[in-house]
Amino acid sequence: MSQVVLQCLQYYCAAAGTVAALIVSLDLGRKWTGWGFVIFVTSSIALVAWGFLDDKAEGIGLQNVALFAINCVGVWRYLLRRKRPG
Template sequence: MNETLLQSLQYYGAAAGTVAALIVSLDLGRRWTGFGFVIFVTSSIALMAWGFLDEKAQGIGLQNVALFVINCVGVWRYLLSKHRKQVTS
């Protein structure tokens, strides 16, 4: 496999995951959190590809299969679902 492609997938996945975690942790509202989850989804896709294309990184690939599903739930809840959770104080 092309080493440059593998490194690009690895570093994009790591950087995107870091940015997404920052956005979600800042709790800037539903829309921003939803976009954070979209970035998490792209991170998971990149890390799944890297994990399954590089024979030394299969554990990361498997972990990101689960994270991909979790992140898709986040996208659904924060961006796509019509149901809005009521916040009580």
């Protein structure tokens, strides 16, 4: 894989993860937190791709398979699930 592509994936993941963490940590409400988790999902997808395309980063890829699932739960919980009445 091209080193340029791998480097772009790395920088995207770093930036997206930082922005998502900031959004979630600010606790601006369900909608904002949900969108923070959407950004985390994109970051996890990019890190899985990078982890399996770079010979030396397989551990990051495997870790982000699990983080992808966790972040999908966050999207479901904050954006897709109907809030229970009462």
